[in-house]
Amino acid sequence: MSIQERISQAINQSGQTKSAIAKACGVNPSAVTQWLNGDTKAPTAERLLKLARATRVSYTWLVDGKGGMHEGPEEPRAGYAARANEFEFQETEIVDGDGPLSPDEVELPCFYEVEFAAGEGRTQVVENHGHTMRFSLTKLKKRGVSPESAALATASGNSMETTIADGSPIAIDKGTRHIIDGKIYALDHGGMLRIKRLYKLPLGRVRVVSDNSEEYPEESYTLADPDAPRIIGRVFWWETFD
Template sequence: MELKDRLKQARKHRKMSQARLSEATGLDQTTISNLETGKVLSTSKLVQIAHTLQVDAHWLATGKGEMIREFQIEERRLPYGDMNHEMELHDTEIVEGREPLTADEVELPCFYEVEFAAGDGRTQVVENHGHTMRFPLSKLAKRGVSPDQAACATATGNSMEPTIADGSPIAIDKGTRHIIDGKIYALDHGGMLRIKRLYKLPLGRVRLVSDNADEYPEETYSLMGPDSPKIIGRVFWWEVFD
């Protein structure tokens, strides 16, 4: 079942028209219609839609889990004796562990380097489906990242300092592999997991730029060459250490 099918199922279960859902979420009704027909594949208001329809945001985004689950809603009374209540939506931070996922969490696989079985020192970058990190669906939705196209990794070395510190976890959008000048990308470069800013050049070449330019000079490669880096995806989030 795709997002379009889950959205339509949830809306009908809630007995809510597209017009009413549009009014409740602030989305244009045409966008909702396009989501339900598959013309639009994602929206930054996916979590808000899930809360409006009273379904699990993780299920709506990925199809995993149950459509309906209990929601813990924190209510606070408004001042001056107003009896109305407001729903407070709290942001969720990345956590690791085996506690059940909340309605606003998804588990993302992690990239890492492994050595080839031959033992000759060569490595390859793989996606480890055994180790995962939890990430808020709301953060993915705000950036237009589909959960099934997101993954995590750990930056190593100081080439991107002070922006990304050694050991900082990062989040990668595998759905964005085209180069946007100046954005940070995760690369599989000859079996090494590298994090660099990319800039397009004529004739199918690309510049790899480190923020720590004093220690790591700029590199230039042909995207079609034998030693060219393979773009895993754009880095859209990283943790900042002080």
């Protein structure tokens, strides 16, 4: 089955109108008609990702025909027609901007802290769907991260120096919340966004470790306790500025 045939099958099985599909993918209905008829080349990777989301099919199946039509997790890859050894030359860093996305970019939501109420001095970690940043699909593919599970944030403070500096952008895989010893995780701890290494302990406890251990002593919690941090996801990428 060709990619055009899979696109047509995904759209038809969704039961949605061409207008609805077009709106979800950010194109004109005439473009959807062309996709259905195979009258044009396949959409970009970004359009295919939006189409997979809109029709609730596997991105990998849609692009490559691999796996089941509705299987997951996904592993989108930039430049789906490109050879594997070309991926190294398609790296795209996260940027702000209003221009059109390149085939190797996806917009990801950003986590940040906001105050609960004025004057209370308390914060809450939220995912800001109004603010996004662009990120490389190539980077996500290399780490096996689905775009639907990815988000961005900014590290605050020096607790993870020298690994992650204050103000460094980080990428979070919300699909990985189980603890892998020694990996770095984003935590919602009483409304505070914290970035720490986690280690499993017996009896459902966890070690919370800062790389800057001189200033930030190790902590431990029972995950079921109300004062324990909530795991947002694993930090799989960060950028450090000098």
